[in-house]
Amino acid sequence: MLIRKAPDLTFADVTPKSVYLDRRRFLQTVGVAGAALAAGHRLLEWVAPSQTAFAATKFSSLVKSPFSTTEKQNSYEDVTHYNNFYEFGTDKSDPAKNSGKFDTSNWSVSVEGEVAKPRKFTMDEILKLAPLEERIYRHRCVEAWSIVVPWIGFSFSNLVKLVEPTSKAQFVGFQSYYDSRQMPEGRWAGIEFPYVEGLRLDEAMNPLTLLCVGMYGESLPNQDGAPVRMVIPWKYGFKSIKSLVKIKFQSKMPPTTWNLAAPNEYGFYSNVSPNVDHPRWSQAKERRLGEIFKRSTLMFNGYGDQVAGMYNGMDLKKYY
Amino acid sequence: MRALLTSKWTKVALFLLCLIPLAALVWRGLHNGLGANPVEFIQLTTGRWTLRFLVFTLCVTPFRKLFHLPDLIRFRRMLGLFAFFYLCLHFLTYLGPDQSFDFSAMLKDVAKRPFITMGFLGFLLLLPLALTSTAGWIRRLGGKRWQMLHRAIYFAAIAGVIHFYWKVKSDVREPLFYGALVAILLLWRLGDWYFKRRSAAGIKLSPQQASAHPAR
Numbered sequence: 001m002l003i004r005k006a007p008d009l010t011f012a013d014v015t016p017k018s019v020y021l022d023r024r025r026f027l028q029t030v031g032v033a034g035a036a037l038a039a040g041h042r043l044l045e046w047v048a049p050s051q052t053a054f055a056a057t058k059f060s061s062l063v064k065s066p067f068s069t070t071e072k073q074n075s076y077e078d079v080t081h082y083n084n085f086y087e088f089g090t091d092k093s094d095p096a097k098n099s100g101k102f103d104t105s106n107w108s109v110s111v112e113g114e115v116a117k118p119r120k121f122t123m124d125e126i127l128k129l130a131p132l133e134e135r136i137y138r139h140r141c142v143e144a145w146s147i148v149v150p151w152i153g154f155s156f157s158n159l160v161k162l163v164e165p166t167s168k169a170q171f172v173g174f175q176s177y178y179d180s181r182q183m184p185e186g187r188w189a190g191i192e193f194p195y196v197e198g199l200r201l202d203e204a205m206n207p208l209t210l211l212c213v214g215m216y217g218e219s220l221p222n223q224d225g226a227p228v229r230m231v232i233p234w235k236y237g238f239k240s241i242k243s244l245v246k247i248k249f250q251s252k253m254p255p256t257t258w259n260l261a262a263p264n265e266y267g268f269y270s271n272v273s274p275n276v277d278h279p280r281w282s283q284a285k286e287r288r289l290g291e292i293f294k295r296s297t298l299m300f301n302g303y304g305d306q307v308a309g310m311y312n313g314m315d316l317k318k319y320y
Numbered sequence: 321m322r323a324l325l326t327s328k329w330t331k332v333a334l335f336l337l338c339l340i341p342l343a344a345l346v347w348r349g350l351h352n353g354l355g356a357n358p359v360e361f362i363q364l365t366t367g368r369w370t371l372r373f374l375v376f377t378l379c380v381t382p383f384r385k386l387f388h389l390p391d392l393i394r395f396r397r398m399l400g401l402f403a404f405f406y407l408c409l410h411f412l413t414y415l416g417p418d419q420s421f422d423f424s425a426m427l428k429d430v431a432k433r434p435f436i437t438m439g440f441l442g443f444l445l446l447l448p449l450a451l452t453s454t455a456g457w458i459r460r461l462g463g464k465r466w467q468m469l470h471r472a473i474y475f476a477a478i479a480g481v482i483h484f485y486w487k488v489k490s491d492v493r494e495p496l497f498y499g500a501l502v503a504i505l506l507l508w509r510l511g512d513w514y515f516k517r518r519s520a521a522g523i524k525l526s527p528q529q530a531s532a533h534p535a536r
Contacts, residue, residue, distance in 0.1 A: 077356070092357070280433055280486065293420055
């Protein structure tokens with residue numbers, strides 16, 4: 001059997017001490033270069049943020065709205081990290097975590113049904129449809145919390161006038177985008193998707209009803225319903241449908257997601273009212289995010305002057 | 321294992337371990353980590369920990385028997401009291417920030433809303449157990465009666481799960497998870513009780529039974 005013997009090492013094989021010591025300097029140099037590279041990247045990111053990490057577009061020259069409240073606005077952090085957007089998960093922190101890669105490019109909204117001019121609107125067309133306004137609204141969730149948000153958009157009636165509803169159009173149905181591959185958490189939500197909502201035509205035409213494309217001076221973040229949503233400030237938050245893709249004018253009252261899920265808890269109208277309790281929690285009070293104790297809830301969320309007339313003679317306890 | 325379970329220090333270590341959820345809340349509170357709705361965050365967290373500690377407490381007896389670790393009994397009272405401790409914090413967030421310490425408003429709310437009623441029932445069931453958790457009370461009540469009273473924890477755990485199930489809007493995964501744990505732990509007891517009764521009956525009847533059923 002051949003046993004291979006390692007050749008004897010001689011002094012010449014030993015790494016000279018100077019080189020050996022240099023090894024440390026070499027590593028230091030590499031380390032410093034690496035750190036510099038990382039710092040440079042960070043600086044670059046700070047000067048010119050990459051689009052994937054920060055996709056918001058700033059809106060300039062926004063028109064101020066007489067409908068805006070002067071109440072203290074909630075922080076952008078709160079409004080972007082406390083969301084009900086069940087397609088991205090049912091925990092309030094889920095949408096911010098899970099909507100990052102939601103693809104809203106090449107978006108369009110189709111308008112159909114009882115209209116003289118059915119058509120599709122691209123996002124560019126929507127953004128140019130009317131002058132963009134900043135509307136600072138109170139937003140009241142059916143779960144008895146509320147926020148104040150500076151939304152950006154224009155009255156939905158601007159769009160309605162363009163498509164010319166026929167005389168048969170009594171209601172407007174809305175539909176959210178849904179794609180189980182982009183929204184895998186949605187399967188656990190316990191409600192049917194795509195999410196649908198609806199308004200009576202006069203409600204849709206009310207100047208307060210906002211077609212919303214942004215907030216806090218920027219385009220909508222994904223978790224808040226990018227790229228376009230509805231905001232109906234005198235109704236509970238779930239009426240303000242997010243990530244809108246379809247609008248249908250119709251003669252019949254459209255189905256609405258939460259009403260389908262629990263008809264005894266959520267009605268079609270869902271106007272904010274301290275007098276009509278949800279079976280599981282009181283609607284008399286609400287917690288404004290940022291406050292500890294609850295404050296009284298206002299009828300129609302404080303928008304009675306603009307909207308109460310639409311419900312004259314209606315029993316709002318019956319039509320909740 | 322025995323030495324570990326009977327050591328005084330294990331109890332101290334467990335006590336400190338049980339305080340970690342509270343410490344985490346305090347730490348979050350000091351570092352702006354309670355989110356946009358801190359009251360709700362504390363409410364949900366303490367509610368979850370109440371259910372978890374109820375489950376831990378209910379684990380003690382099955383684990384003692386299944387793994388032949390009778391010394392686990394030393395930790396049962398502490399775990400049960402921690403369930404009650406987190407329940408008290410949970411209840412305080414409701415009584416305080418939600419009801420502004422208005423007792424009559426709270427009682428109205430308890431009467432009106434089934435999910436609140438169920439949570440309050442769980443609280444009422446656990447309250448006497450916490451009060452009678454001392455050795456003195458075991459003596460005063462007598463072991464049998466004390467044990468009967470403390471079976472109320474089964475109903476408190478069920479009430480807690482129903483309270484959670486009725487609270488969520490549509491995603492019932494989490495309450496069902498706790499429901500499954502409680503169901504397993506209670507069914508184990510039912511099975512244990514049934515087999516014990518049968519074997520006890522079997523011992524009593526064994527001579528006749530043995531002759532009546534020779535094939536067994």
